[in-house]
Amino acid sequence: MQVKLEKVFPIDGPASNAWKLLQDIPEMASCMPGAEITEQIDDSNYKGKVKVKIGPATAAFNGDIEIKNIDPANHQLTMVGKGTDTKGTSSATMELTATIRDLGDGKCELVGVSEVTVTGKMASFGGRMMTQVSDQILKQFAANFSNKVIAMGDGAEAEAAAAKAAEQPKEVNGLALAWSVIVGFFKSLFGGKSTT
Amino acid sequence: MSSTADTVEREKNLQGIGCSRKRKEDPRFIQGKGNYVDDIKMPGMLFADMVRSPHAHARIKSINKxxxxxxxxxHAVITAEDLKPLNLHWMPTLAGDVQAVLADEKVVFQQQEVALVVADDRYIAADATELVEVEYEELPPIVDPHKAMDPDAPIIREDLVGKMEGAHSKRLHDNHIFTWEVGQKDETDRVFETAEVTVKQEMTYQRVHPSPLETCGCVASFDKIKGTLTVYITSQAPHVVRTVVSQLSGIPESKVRIISPDIGGGFGNKVGVYPGYVATIVASIVLGRPVKWVEDRIEHLSTTAFARDYHMTGELAADKDGRIKALRVNVLADHGAFDACADPSKFPAGLFHICTGSYDIPTAYARVDGVYTNKAPGGVAYRCSFRVTEAVYLIERMVDVLAQKLNIDKAEIRFRNFIKPEQFPYTSAFGWEYDSGNYHAALKKVLEAVDYEGLRKEQAEKRARGELMGIGIVTFTEIVGAGPSKTCDILGIGMFDSCEIRVHPTGSALARMGTITQGQGHQTTYAQIIASELGIPSEDIQIEEGDTDTAPYGLGTYGSRTTPVGGAATAKAARKIRAKARKIAAHLLEVSEDDLEWxxxxxxxKGSPDQAKTMKEIAWAAYNNVPEGMEPGLEAVEYYDPPNFTYPFGAYVCVVDIDKYTGVTKIRRFYALDDCGTRINPMIIDGQIHGGLTEGFAVAMGQELIYDEGGNILGNSFMDYFLPTAVETPHWETDYTVTPSPHHPLGAKGVAESPHVGSIPTFTAAVVDAFAHLGVTHMNMPHNAFNVWKKIHELGLDKRS
Known part of the structure; x- marks a missing residue:
């Protein structure tokens, strides 16, 4: 089961800060709800884990992250994450190319192109929802990322953003996620704008 | 003198052949008193659970227990490494291939068995499976059988590299299993070249799963002191399992006891020997304790025998009046990662060459190529006799395609091509000898019953209004009762079956058969056969099956073979007893045998009917007053090797209304006429037909085991896999004619599979017929709302005015 996603998220902060955050792998990874870097092997290899909770069931993925390329001139980073859930019943791979595009005026945007492949039980059960779920995960990621970039600035706004960033859930909550997927689906059905 | 009324009364009391006797099994089933494999409890019993592959194709780098x-x-974690010293890490399949018991270096389909965990209880075993760490290196999978033989296709079966001589033919590619050809190729090609009309249609028979209510499982108990192995198992063929287990383990067959207790449905799924059984047996031998393993629904749908996955191209050559001159068929068969089909050894495509159907087709040729893919192994019947469903689907669809091309009515074209009643016994172009049939009468009866002309008129009016209504007609011929041992064997054992009857001194009887009921009601119907043959009331006859220590050797129950083979064995065993009884009666009445009548x-x-000896009196005498020189007792055993298959047939009509906005198909009417020769228990026949039609409805309208391009199985739970309940199931109307089989002792043919085989193409025919006026000749199953809606959309029919 493979899903390709291309997303653009506006960030209310300067491109230089965003680029700095993007290269700080542990910090960047923590923008992903439920994810953390557990070990740095060398400059480009890390170990990490992600926890997904769907109802009473929790799936924890352990995996390796490899930074394939950092292109400072274009503010572009390419990485591959590979993980297996701790029960050995599913595995996932994500190839991500993230670019920070400077919009001037202290603003920028995060452009993400990713390819997610899921095998095993996760694909059997979650296959139909995967695009929507990945969408939601990326949205939460972008919101956290944006908050962290803003927090790197000064003033009340930065403090508020830092507080928000600290509040983020410790794991991907599948039920809450499912709810936002359903809301998104009905909005698109009745002609409302999709939440992304 | 016995009056007619007296005779009728006595016959009624017997509850013999033709009686709608209530099922003897039901009181225990409806009270929850059945005894299934999962009900078996043994002292000191341990529980097993399986570690399975998340990948469709991957190399195992390490397993950490x-x-x-x-x-x-x-207590134990068993892997291929542990089985290797016992040479049990691979096992033979019924199709001449081998299959990994536990994945050996590689996994080749998702959910494949990798390690067996044995623990004190089911829950600990399940928890422990999550602690077994398996490191995989993923390999590219093949999911589409059409790509299996590409030059650069990844090799699925590394164990077969270089072995190009397969079990059935030369292999053309590392992922090729066999080529199987039948009929006359050159002659068929020649007819096609000169024919007035030819039609060609591709069709895919999707991968489905029988999904019986009870999943597979076993309880294995090895007694280290006695050296005996007892296995309770969900098997449709316990004696074959005993032979296989003995051969695999080296334990003498006399020390292996296989018991099939109550079985919650089989439908072909429980014919094979699965890795879980073998691993569980090994666990019991190693640990010296009973071990139970019962799979869950996901494991069952993902790994046990699927059915079909046949990719067929059919062609007909005909004259302009629609008289068929030749049939040509090419099939690509997806067998999954191991060839574990359950077919008679000589027929890698089963009895697929019954595909000339009910029609007098002079020339025919068929070719089937089997390939490996990274999907679960299997390829069983699913309520049909060895690929007969595929065969009937193909020919019935092709006849419709030809009718549409020539603009001939779909009933009329069948009448023009039917084998005529006077042509029986009829030898088909593929060499089958059809025993009996009367196809014209059957179809005529059905068309009148449903007012076919009226339906076509209504359809024309609806089409004019832009509404979608379809009428499907199918006139199928089945081939059941495998089979004559000159052509049919399983692992070298001829496909006979057996019955042993013991009449006790007080006139009641015990009978045991080599078959095994899975819900068909054998305890009820076998007793009826014996009742009619021996004059002992059905109520006084006990039927036992499924315990290899007591029942005579038999090949089991599948392919509707029980009545044609086991039923014949039962009648013949009873007749042996009656022949002895006749001698005893003559002795008691002091007359010659020839002076007696039954x-x-x-x-x-004869001529003095008051002078008589009842079977009860004869039974008593058999144990104290037999003629001089005769051994006492009243028992018989019969091993029956049938001279031929039986060929039941039927005519079905289905009427559907399709909503052109939602794609929802409503089955308005389904009329099924079946002819299974002599009818032993009409009520059970009706029940079997209702079940078969419902399973046919399931396959045609919703069932599908879907794999994505990565080899992930997407249809392996009841969230996705369609199992109709009373809510979805349409109303069934049943009817019958009786054309006895000339070679069966009772004139009976099999029946349970006919409704499945016959109904599936009827649903497709009805759905396609709703679109036939728009040039649609075929639509692949399942005909769920989404697929039908796509067709409506493609044709632009859903525009609101």
């Missing part, structure tokens, strides 16, 4: 073994309550439940003296 340490954490699992450290969990309190875990009268329901007794022998009477």
């Amino acid at each position: 340490e954490k699992a073994l450290a969990l309190p309550g875990v 009268d329901v439940d007794r022998f009477r003296v």
Whole structure:
């Protein structure tokens, strides 16, 4: 089961800060709800884990992250994450190319192109929802990322953003996620704008 | 003198052949008193659970059992490495291939068995499976059988590299299993070249799964002191399992006891020997304790025998009046990662070459190529006799395609091509000898019953209004009762079956067969056969099956073979007893055997009917007063090797209305006429037909095991896999004609599979017929709302005015 996603998220902060955050792998990874870097092997290899909770069931993925390329001139980073859930019943791979595009005026945007492949039980059960779920995960990621970039600035706004960033859930909550997927689906059905 | 009324009364009391006797099994089933494999409890019993592959195709780099073994309550974690010294890491399949018991270096389909964990209880075993760490290196999978033989296709079966001589033919590619050809190729090609009309249609028969209510499982118990192995198992063929287990383990067959207790449905799924059984047996032998393993629904749908996955191209050559001159068929068969089909050994495509159907087709040729893919192995019947469903689907669809091309009515074209009643016994272009049939009468009866002309008129009016209504007609011929041992064997054992009857001194009887009921009601119907043959009331006859220590050897129950083979064995065993009873009666009445005649439940003296001995009296005498030189007792055993298959047939009509906005198909009417020769229990026949039609409805309208391009199975739970309940199931109307089989002792043919085989193409025919006026000749199953809606959309029919 493979899903390709291309997303653009506006960030209310300067491109230089965003680029700095993007290269700080542990910090960047923590923008992903439920994810953390557990070990740095060398400059480009890390170990990490992600926890997904769907109802009473929790799936924890352990995996390796490899930074394939950092292109400072274009503010572009390419990485591959590979993980297996701790029960050995599913595995996932994500190839991500993230670019920070400077919009001037202290603003920028995060452009993400990713390819997610899921095998095993996760694909059997979650296959139909995967695009929507990945969408939601990326949205939460972008919101956290944006908050962290803003927090790197000064003033009340930065403090508020830092507080928000600290509040983020410790794991991907599948039920809450499912709810936002359903809301998104009905909005698109009745002609409302999709939440992304 | 016995009056007619007296005879009728005595016959009624027997509850013999033709009686709608209530099922003897039901009181225990409806009270929850059945005894299934999962009900078996043994002292000191351990529980097993399976570690399975998340990948469709991957190399196993390492397996670490340490954490699992450290969990309190875990007794063993068994992998291929542990089975290797016993040479049990691979096992033979019924199709001449081998299959990994536990994945050996590689996994080749998702959910493949990798390690068996044995623990104190089911829950600990399940927890421990999550602690077994398996490191995989993923390999590219093949999911589409059309790509299996590409030059650069990844090799699925590394164990077969270089072995190009397959079990059935030369292999053309590392992922090729066999080529199987039948009929006359050159002659068929020649007819096609000169024919007035030819039609060609591609069709895919999707991968489905029988999904019986009870999943597979076993309880294995090895007694180290006695050296005996007892296995309770969900098997449709316990004796074959005993032979296989003995051959695999080296334990003498006399020390292996296989018991099939109550079985919650089989439908072909429980014919094979699965890795879980073998691994569980090994666990019991190694640990010296009973071990139970019962799979869950996901495991069952993902790994046990699927059915079909046949990719067929059919062609017909005909004259302009629609008279068929030749049939040509090419099939690509997806067998999954191991060839574990359950077919008679000589027929890698089963009895697919029954595909000339009910029609007098002079020339035919068929070719089937089997390929490996990274999907679960299997390829069983699913309520049909060895690929007969595929065969009937193909020919019935092709006849419709030809009718549409020539603009001939779909009933009329069948009448023009039917084998005529006077042509029986009829030898088909593929060499089958059809025993009996009357196809014209059957179709005529059905068309009148449904007012076919009226339906076509209504359809024309609806089409004019832009509404979608379809009428499907199918006139199928089945081939059941495998089979004559000159052509049919399983692992070298001829496909006979057996019955042993013992009549006790007080006139009741015990009978045992080599078959095994899975819900068909054998305990009820076998007793009826014996009742009619011996004049002993059905109520006084006990039927036992499924225990290899007591029942005579038989090949089991599948392919509707029980009545054609086991039923014949039963009638013939009973007749042996009656022949002895006749001698005893003559002795008791002091007359010659020739002076006696059989009268329901007794022998009477011809012309002096008051002089008679009832079977009850004869049974008593058999144990104290037999003629001089005769051994006492009243028992018989019969091993019956049938001279031919039986060929039941039927005519079905289905009427559907399709909503052109939602794609929802409503089955308005389904009329099924079946002819299974002599009818032993009409009520059970009706029940079997209702079940078969419902399973046919399931396949045609919703069932599908879907794999994505990565080899992930997407249809392996009841969230996705369609199992119709009373809510979805349409109303069934059943009817019958009786054309006895000339070679069966009772004139009976099999029946349970006919409704499945016959109904599936009827649903497709009805759905396609709704679009036929728009040039649609075929639509692949399942005909769920989404697929039908796509067709409506493609044709632009859903525009609102």
